Amino acid sequence: MKDVYLLSGFLGSGKTSMLTDLIRQLKEKGLKPAVIMNELGKLPFDSQAVEKDIPLKEMLEGCICCSGAEKTEAQIQSLLADYDFDVLVIETTGAAHPVEALDAVYSPLFADQLHVKGIVTVADAKLWLDRATLTPQVRTLFMEQIRHAHLLLANKMDLLTAAEQAQVVYELQGFNPHAMIIQTTNGRVPLSLLERLTATVGRTQEVVKTPIASMQLGSRLIVFQDVSFTQEQFEEWIRALPDTVYRMKGYVPIEGIRNPMLFQYAYGMVQWLPEYVKMPAQLVVIGENIQALSIIGES
Missing domain, CATH: 3.30.1220.10 (CobW-like, C-terminal domain)
Known part of the structure; x- marks a missing residue:
């Protein structure tokens, strides 16, 4: 069984920073990571952060949770067939709904080969405090990404005062009482915490x-x-x-x-x-x- 982590989070929340740090920790532990990275545009800007020796599948100009679901399944099958890896990390776009993204990962063809550890949502703590300024549709997506997280990173905490940090953690815990919440800067989270997740x-x-x-x-x-x-x-x-x-x-x-x-x-x-x-x-x-x-x- 290969562990799978699904990285969720709104645009600019810090997912790619978390991804690069997670890859570093996996390699230091002797584990072989593979990555699927989904981007809305035509150019793979974020994928440039992934080192050349790591199996990488890119999905451009589309959302993993929409028409890209079948492509995601094909990408996973390709990785399983062609590469030797221990952990698969999937970074969704900032516009992906967690339920849809999780659905795209599963296929009855290889479900018994993957162990989905959970959805890790990177939440911009400052944006959480300013969420009332978002349009209703955008705010709903932002909050849905947080509500369905198994592990929630309250990121960019270094930009807040101590009182604001306490407010963010208190409100996030009330909004998603099921998730473990940790305060982060640059999306850094210990691999030991991620390994404790069990969503499958x-x-x-x-x-x-x-x-x-x-x-x-x-x-x-x-x-x-x-x-x-x-x-x-x-x-x-x-x-x-x-x-x-x-x-x-x-x-x-x-x-x-x-x-x-x-x-x-x-x-x-x-x-x-x-x-x-x-x-x-x-x-x-x-x-x-x-x-x-x-x-x-x-x-």
Whole structure:
């Protein structure tokens, strides 16, 4: 299993500074990092910060969470096939929503090869204090990135007074009580703290023992063995799920159909597509507190 860190944060928050320092720490520990870097423009300005000896995949002119989702999957498959690495770091654009970005990372084709440690959001502490000046749409995205973090970096604290620093930490903790919050300058965080994150829940064929009580957003890999359903049965289970389940994608065994069907779910919308190659019957679920879900087919 290869560890994956998803770096989130608003434009100019300090994600790239954190990335370069994280790479340094990984190499000092003898671990081999690989990087996927997403940028909105045509030129890879941020990727120039990544050393030449590190496997790097760039996605330009697009958001990892929109049309880039399939490209991200292809980039991860390419890295897994062509490079020897221990840790994958994915830096999203400042315009990426954490749920969408996390969804782009998962594929039932390689979900059992990756261990998503969590979403690390770099928050500009000064911008947090000035968030009322942002447009409603921008402010919503800024706060969503913070709300879904597993680890929250209150960055640029050196620009604030002691009283402002205390205010930022107090307000962020109230807004996202599930995240560990640390105060940083230049996005520097000890690797030991990152390694303590656990956002991925194990396969449901085993007893789920991984506690994520301190986490909001997580994933769960469901493996279907020796079971099949009708589409109606499966969709009835879907309708009974809480609204804290945001995304599902994978391959579901359907009675009377030779190969498991490609299934996708997003915010109440369901899509089924025939699959002409026999794919592994497994499904990735993304949401909050998903370890408590009752899974169809389980006794």
